[in-house]
Amino acid sequence: MNRRAIIAGAGIGGLATALALSRARFDVTVYERAEALEEFGAGLQLTPNATRVLSNLGVLESVRAFATSPCAILAIRGSDDVTLMRMPIDDAERRWGAPYIAIHRADLQRLLQEAVRRTSSAKLCFGSTVEDVWGNGDQIFVGVKQGSRTIQDSADLLVGADGLRSRVRERFGFGETDGPAFAGRVAFRATADSAHVDRRWRRPEVCLRLGPHAHLVHYPLRGEAILNLVAVIESPWSGAANDHPWNGEANRPALDRAFSKWSSATRDLLAAAARWRAWPLYFRPSIASFSLGRIALLGDAAHPMVPFLAQGAAQAIEDAGALGRVFSQTESIPDGLVTYSRARIGRAARIQIEAQRQGRIYHLSGPMAFARDAAMRLLGPAGISARYDWLYGV
Numbered sequence: 064m065n066r067r068a069i070i071a072g073a074g075i076g077g078l079a080t081a082l083a084l085s086r087a088r089f090d091v092t093v094y095e096r097a098e099a100l101e102e103f104g105a106g107l108q109l110t111p112n113a114t115r116v117l118s119n120l121g122v123l124e125s126v127r128a129f130a131t132s133p134c135a136i137l138a139i140r141g142s143d144d145v146t147l148m149r150m151p152i153d154d155a156e157r158r159w160g161a162p163y164i165a166i167h168r169a170d171l172q173r174l175l176q177e178a179v180r181r182t183s184s185a186k187l188c189f190g191s192t193v194e195d196v197w198g199n200g201d202q203i204f205v206g207v208k209q210g211s212r213t214i215q216d217s218a219d220l221l222v223g224a225d226g227l228r229s230r231v232r233e234r235f236g237f238g239e240t241d242g243p244a245f246a247g248r249v250a251f252r253a254t255a256d257s258a259h260v261d262r263r264w265r266r267p268e269v270c271l272r273l274g275p276h277a278h279l280v281h282y283p284l285r286g287e288a289i290l291n292l293v294a295v296i297e298s299p300w301s302g303a304a305n306d307h308p309w310n311g312e313a314n315r316p317a318l319d320r321a322f323s324k325w326s327s328a329t330r331d332l333l334a335a336a337a338r339w340r341a342w343p344l345y346f347r348p349s350i351a352s353f354s355l356g357r358i359a360l361l362g363d364a365a366h367p368m369v370p371f372l373a374q375g376a377a378q379a380i381e382d383a384g385a386l387g388r389v390f391s392q393t394e395s396i397p398d399g400l401v402t403y404s405r406a407r408i409g410r411a412a413r414i415q416i417e418a419q420r421q422g423r424i425y426h427l428s429g430p431m432a433f434a435r436d437a438a439m440r441l442l443g444p445a446g447i448s449a450r451y452d453w454l455y456g457v
C-alpha cells in the first residue's frame with residue numbers, strides 16, 4: 064500500500080515535491096490556499112542544478128518547450144554599458160550536465176500543475192489553507208480551511224512547502240526564535256513588450272547591469288516576445304503591512320531616482336515596461352534541521368534567500384528531488400526525513416550566505432567597484448564559470 068503525504072503549498076516547491084513523492088510511491092494531497100495559481104509573475108532563471116531534477120521528474124522537455132535558452136550571462140557597467148564579463152552558458156549541458164534556461168514563472172507553475180494533475184496518485188486542492196497541524200507520532204494531522212468549513216486530514220508525512228511565512232514552520236518552530244528579516248532591498252519586477260526594446264537586448268542573454276546601490280537584470284522570455292526586468296534597489300520600504308510580502312504596486316519615482324545617473328540604455332529599458340511590481344526582499348537565518356518527526360520543510364519555508372544567485376526556486380526543486388530520492392530508498396518516514404535534512408541543510412545554508420554576499424558585491428561603489436570590475440576581467444569567462452561548478456554541477 065502507498066504511503067500518504069500532505070503538502071502545504073502549491074508553489075514551485077510544492078508541485079515539484081508532489082511529482083517526486085508520487086514517483087516514490089506516495090499518495091499525495093497538495094493543499095494550496097490560493098483559489099487558483101496566480102497568472103501574474105515574472106521570469107525565473109533555472110540553473111542546471113534545477114533542470115537536472117526536472118529532467119529526473121520527467122518534466123524538463125515540456126518545460127523547455129516554453130523556455131528560452133540564454134547563450135551567455137553578461138555583466139555590464141550600468142553607467143556606460145561597458146561589458147565587464149561574458150560567461151557562456153550555452154555549453155551548460157556539457158559543463159554541468161543539464162541546461163540553463165529562463166522561463167516565465169506562470170508557465171513553469173502551469174506545466175508543473177498539469178504534470179501533477181496527470182499523476183493519478185496526486186490530488187491538488189485549491190482554496191485550502193492549512194491552518195493547524197498536530198500529532199507527530201504514527202500519523203500527522205492537519206486542519207484545512209476551505210471556505211467557511213474546516214476539514215481534517217491525516218497522513219504519514221507532512222511537507223511544509225508554504226513559503227516564506229510558513230505556517231508549518233511557525234507551528235513547530237524548528238528551533239527558530241525569529242521570523243523573516245527584511246534584507247533592506249526591494250526588487251522591482253516587470254515585463255516589457257520586446258517591440259519597445261532595443262534589438263541588442265532581445266538577444267538570448269542574461270544581462271546584469273551593475274552600479275552603486277542598485278542593479279538591473281534583464282533577459283528575454285517566451286522566445287523573444289517579452290523582456291523580463293528585475294531592478295533591485297536599497298530601500299527602507301519593507302512592505303511590512305502586507306501579509307503577502309510580494310506583489311505591491313511599485314513606487315515608480317523611487318525606481319527612477321535609483322537609476323537616474325545610469326546610462327540612457329538602462330533608463331530606456333526601465334521606461335519600456337508599463338507596470339512595475341515591488342517585492343521587498345526577505346530572508347531567514349538557517350535553522351538546525353529541515354525535519355521534525357514526520358514533518359519536513361522545503362523551499363522558501365525552509366531556507367528563504369535573497370535572489371542574487373537565482374537559486375530560490377532551484378533550491379526548492381533540489382529539495383523535492385532529494386525527498387523523492389530518499390523515499391525511493393527508505394520506508395521509515397522519520398529516518399528518511401533525517402537523511403533528507405542532513406543532505407540538504409549545509410548546501411542550502413551556504414547558498415543563503417553566498418546569495419547575500421553576491422548582493423553586496425553587485426552594489427559596490429567607488430574603488431571597491433573598480434576592484435570588482437578588474438577582478439571580473441582578470442578571471443575571464445573560464446575563471447568565472449569555474450566559480451559556479453559547486454552550485455550548478457551537483
Ligand SMILES: Cc1cc2nc3c(=O)[nH]c(=O)nc-3n(C[C@H](O)[C@H](O)[C@H](O)COP(=O)(O)OP(=O)(O)OC[C@H]3O[C@@H](n4cnc5c(N)ncnc54)[C@H](O)[C@@H]3O)c2cc1C
Pocket residue numbers: 071072073074075076077094095096097106107108109191192193194224225226227229230250252293342361362363364370373374375376377378379
Ligand atoms: C525578485 C525575485 C527574483 C527571483 N528570481 C529567481 C530565479 O531567477 N531563479 C530561482 O530559482 N528563484 C528565483 N527567485 C526565488 C523564487 O521565486 C522562490 O524562492 C520560489 O518561488 C519559492 O518557491 P516555494 O514553492 O518554496 O514557495 P512559494 O512560491 O512562496 O509558494 C508557497 C505556496 O504556499 C501557499 N501557502 C502559503 N501558506 C499556506 C497555507 N497555510 N496553506 C496552504 N497553502 C499555503 C502559497 O499561496 C504559495 O502558493 C526569485 C525571487 C524574487 C523575489
